[in-house]
Amino acid sequence: MELYKTNQIKVYNSLSKSKEIFKPIHEGNIGLYVCGPTVYSNVHLGNVRTFMSFDMIYRYFLHLGYKVRYVRNITDAGHLTDDDAEDKISTKARLEKLEPMEIVQKYTVDFHEILQEFNFLPPSIEPTATGHIVEQIEAIKQMLANGLAYESNGSVYFDVLKYNAEGGDYGILSKRNMEDVLSNTRQLDGQSEKKNPQDFALWKKASPEHIMRWPSPWSVGFPGWHLECTVMSTKYLGDNFDIHGGGMDLKFPHHECEIAQSKACNHTNPVNYWMHTNMLTLNGQKMSKSTGNSILPGEILSGDNDKLNKPFSASVVRFFCMQAHYRSILDFSSDALEASEKGYQKLMTAVDEIENLKTSESSSINIEAWKQQCYDAMNDDFNTPILIAHLFEGVKFINQIKEENETIIATDLALLKTTMYTFIYKVLGLENNSTAENGGENKLSGVVEMLIKMRRNARDNKDWALSDKIRDELLALGIQLKDGKDGTTFSVN
Ligand code: AMP
Numbered sequence: 001m002e003l004y005k006t007n008q009i010k011v012y013n014s015l016s017k018s019k020e021i022f023k024p025i026h027e028g029n030i031g032l033y034v035c036g037p038t039v040y041s042n043v044h045l046g047n048v049r050t051f052m053s054f055d056m057i058y059r060y061f062l063h064l065g066y067k068v069r070y071v072r073n074i075t076d077a078g079h080l081t082d083d084d085a086e087d088k089i090s091t092k093a094r095l096e097k098l099e100p101m102e103i104v105q106k107y108t109v110d111f112h113e114i115l116q117e118f119n120f121l122p123p124s125i126e127p128t129a130t131g132h133i134v135e136q137i138e139a140i141k142q143m144l145a146n147g148l149a150y151e152s153n154g155s156v157y158f159d160v161l162k163y164n165a166e167g168g169d170y171g172i173l174s175k176r177n178m179e180d181v182l183s184n185t186r187q188l189d190g191q192s193e194k195k196n197p198q199d200f201a202l203w204k205k206a207s208p209e210h211i212m213r214w215p216s217p218w219s220v221g222f223p224g225w226h227l228e229c230t231v232m233s234t235k236y237l238g239d240n241f242d243i244h245g246g247g248m249d250l251k252f253p254h255h256e257c258e259i260a261q262s263k264a265c266n267h268t269n270p271v272n273y274w275m276h277t278n279m280l281t282l283n284g285q286k287m288s289k290s291t292g293n294s295i296l297p298g299e300i301l302s303g304d305n306d307k308l309n310k311p312f313s314a315s316v317v318r319f320f321c322m323q324a325h326y327r328s329i330l331d332f333s334s335d336a337l338e339a340s341e342k343g344y345q346k347l348m349t350a351v352d353e354i355e356n357l358k359t360s361e362s363s364s365i366n367i368e369a370w371k372q373q374c375y376d377a378m379n380d381d382f383n384t385p386i387l388i389a390h391l392f393e394g395v396k397f398i399n400q401i402k403e404e405n406e407t408i409i410a411t412d413l414a415l416l417k418t419t420m421y422t423f424i425y426k427v428l429g430l431e432n433n434s435t436a437e438n439g440g441e442n443k444l445s446g447v448v449e450m451l452i453k454m455r456r457n458a459r460d461n462k463d464w465a466l467s468d469k470i471r472d473e474l475l476a477l478g479i480q481l482k483d484g485k486d487g488t489t490f491s492v493n
């Protein structure tokens with residue numbers, strides 16, 4: 001039976017600024033579009049966090065039995081954003097003495113490698129902006145025909161004021177009125193071509209130094225950034241689809257413009273649920289390529305960055321990200337990662353123990369109720385920190401059953417195991433480093449666990465001398481035992 005039929009999900013919709021009950025357009029099917037990276041440099045950890053949040057959401061929908069078409073694009077067309085005088089791909093091509101398409105290829109490959117290292121599921125479709133120039137030109141023609149765009153000196157702009165005068169709702173997503181929009185518009189090249197400063201480019205005539213260019217009815221030029229996502233999302237998911245996601249910084253102008261363009265072309269609201277992830281910060285500032293306040297995923301795996309005390313595995317980084325809700329700001333630091341590493345190890349050590357647990361005639365723990373709490377957390381706008389708190393409740397059960405303070409029947413043990421495995425591996429996408437690549441660490445934890453058991457026996461036999469000897473000699477080796485109410489755990493210093 002499809003689990004989605006028994007699990008009502010609440011999703012925070014940026015459009016209504018509230019949690020709404022999620023109802024897909026076609027029962028059992030979900031159309032999901034997420035804005036992909038601009039491939040002019042390596043993705044930083046902030047980008048990874050956003051893509052990881054949607055990977056988790058995609059994974060959960062799949063687990064519930066939904067058929068999901070997940071479209072995540074590659075922005076490779078070299079358009080200008082409001083802050084730039086020159087497109088970033090061209091600038092990088094000049095700097096690295098490469099063709100723009102070599103830059104695109106290089107950083108697309110880098111992006112895919114990172115996704116693989118961090119255990120992402122691939123999207124169903126990964127379209128590129130340059131592969132959809134024809135569709136973008138067609139959409140511009142439609143907006144011109146509908147009277148909501150105009151040509152000026154070989155460029156084409158969206159007529160924001162006319163769109164709103166004719167019943168449009170520019171500002172609906174970002175909750176900005178025209179004065180707010182105006183005060184955020186910088187006096188840039190091209191302003192003189194526009195009827196009003198609020199208008200945004202659908203097509204730009206290429207200046208002589210602009211390398212990425214295509215012929216069009218208006219000029220040899222390139223499409224506006226916002227247009228590619230309108231065209232690619234609706235091409236693959238339909239004029240009206242379920243979920244559109246991206247980082248919060250894309251809400252305005254990118255997503256605001258997408259709504260206006262879609263309505264101007266198709267006369268329908270494109271997206272039912274807008275989902276926005278919050279930012280990863282470093283030293284309290286948004287992680288960003290352009291300011292250099294960033295850390296690369298590869299640097300975390302190698303430890304090769306001054307901001308890191310040591311290297312960390314991809315799963316520890318995933319666990320760190322999942323410990324925060326996707327709509328909360330998360331501040332990166334080496335210390336925070338170290339804390340996550342300890343939590344992750346505790347979780348995995350317990351998971352490794354499940355197979356060894358003994359069953360009894362009756363259960364003293366209500367596993368069914370606990371499992372429901374795990375689902376409830378995810379159904380409440382994908383609340384991974386609450387889910388993780390419940391998984392640690394599962395860790396407590398495992399340790400208490402191991403210590404024989406609690407009992408469990410075989411069917412409950414099977415349920416405990418599948419629930420832990422489902423959420424840890426399938427939904428959160430964590431990998432068990434102790435069993436996978438890290439055989440050494442696994443052996444070490446096996447040996448320490450064995451010594452913990454020997455110490456427990458010694459204490460049961462009131463052999464305090466042996467018990468203390470095991471503890472002290474492990475400590476001399478840098479392995480500290482901690483006796484808690486859930487049993488004994490250890491940390492390696
Ligand atoms: P870009 O390649 O700059 O278009 O960014 C790709 C995705 O990463 C977008 O959804 C951005 O909103 C998101 N993003 C950029 N910076 C951060 C950050 N510091 N934290 C989280 N997400 C970010």
Ligand code: ZN
Nearest residue numbers: 035036229254
């Ligand atoms: Zn986009």
